[in-house]
Amino acid sequence: MASTTSIDTPPPPRAPQAEPPSASTSTGRAGDKIFSGLSKGSGILLLVIMASIAGFLAYRAAIAISKDEGNFLTTFDWNPSASPPVFGIAVLLFGTVVSSIIAMVIAVPIAVGIALFISHYAPRRLAAPVAYVVDLLAAVPSIIYGIWGALVLVPYLDGLNSWLDQYFAWTYIFDQTQPGVARNMLTVGILLAIMILPIVTSVSREVFLQVPRMNEEAALALGATRWEVIRLSVLPFGRSGVISASMLGLGRALGETMAVATVLSPNYLISLHLLDPGGGTFAQNIAAKFDEADEFGRDALIASGLVLFVLTLLVNGAARLIIARRKEYSGANA
């Protein structure tokens, strides 16, 4: 699943052998050449396009950062149009990471649970519709989630917030120190969790369905209950798949723009009190500032976008490391 991004040339199709040698072999070879030329060409083209986009972005970002009077990494404020320009990504990085962590903490266990329900618990008549509904959630445009979040989720979460604040203030993160409606990091995290739930669920479900029958029967024959079969056979086999699924979801959460921009009332403060209103994320900040920004302001936003890109790359790399480290234990050899 995670390895679909490789751009290797697929092996060229073999020419049929038993055919008469004259016509068919020569066309076969020509076909091979055209095909391999095409696939090589598109591979190279893709690389060239990617490299030129990256180069362009890096160039514009470098212009912006070189004129930044504040420290680009530690400054809270975002004032590229001030003179001198002062802007930094501290708040955005913090907000992006925190909201994504909240989303993952909420979404991954629920998604794995739903996926297990669909693949191993639900009777077939129920499994298909449930799977379909979950997949449908993925088709809802993110601006709809944003509007729903602002109109329904925020008022509803107001109640949850005061409840959390009342009973769980001692946890620090649920201590609300600033008054205000629930347009905060927790709300963003919850909304992102709902948005990434479908993709994590459906990828996990596919993986759980692929557990070889004989792996499950190994557990069953030992006298494992349904849950024990899942623990002994299904989860170990599906672990790397669930990690891949989570990374897909995380990628979406990190980059989500419209929904966050609609729900959050942004400010440039960092607070671990998740219920305090405000905060910001990379994508939300770009969406909010891009229209009003002059050319330099846009360069500054591009610089922040580049950081988001690097963050996503790092997350993906880490996921691959985790998966690769578990290769030795993978279910391939059996």
Add this chain to the structure above:
Amino acid sequence: MAKRIDVSGLTAYYGSHRAIDDISMTVEPRSVTAFIGPSGCGKSTFLRTLNRMHEVTPGGRVEGKVLLDDENLYGANVDPVAVRRTVGMVFQRPNPFPTMSIFDNVAAGLRLNGKVRKSELAEVVEKSLKGANLWNEVKDRLNKPGSGLSGGQQQRLCIARAIAVEPDVLLMDEPCSALDPISTLAIEDLIGELKERFTIVIVTHNMQQAARVSDRTAFFNLAAVGQPGKLIEIDETERIFANPSVQATEDYISGRFG
């Protein structure tokens, strides 16, 4: 420990397809009983009715009685999970838990039964691996994954896993068909040792193997493709191979089949 199996009037279905029809037989404790017969005659299906694994197949359904000593496995209050804890099974292809270490593989069944004390586990794991003639090969790498062993070793690991819980019966479905002759021999020797303690039922396509390891042999056959499989006869292995009472058995064994 070892128990007698008494099957009467057993019929098994896949959905509406009747795979085996009205089978009755007795399997003696502390002996090896071999099932032979042409492909598709329902040997695996029948074997899997003996530990209630048949019903985990979608559409799988069973009629009839299987008595383990005096308890009907298909009685109304019998929990299939409990049945499978007392009737162990070894499959055609070795299927150790691939992510688990060798130790954990053997300990898996014990842990399911609630045994978790490390010292106790270590003792039983060693005993089971010795019982499966695998201890000397793996004692230095008990913490390595079980999937890193050779096919023959993996199959003996699966046998160790099955006998670790001291089952009453051990069912084996073509346990050597994926193995080379040397591993096969190792497992046949092992079966000879295990029958001192367990009731063993083995499905095999290898006539010599049936003749070598089993005390009694059951021959299954089916009238035609799509027809249910039936038990043709069951008798002392020597008699089945030297002087069977049914002509079809003789034809099958001598290769004059079909």
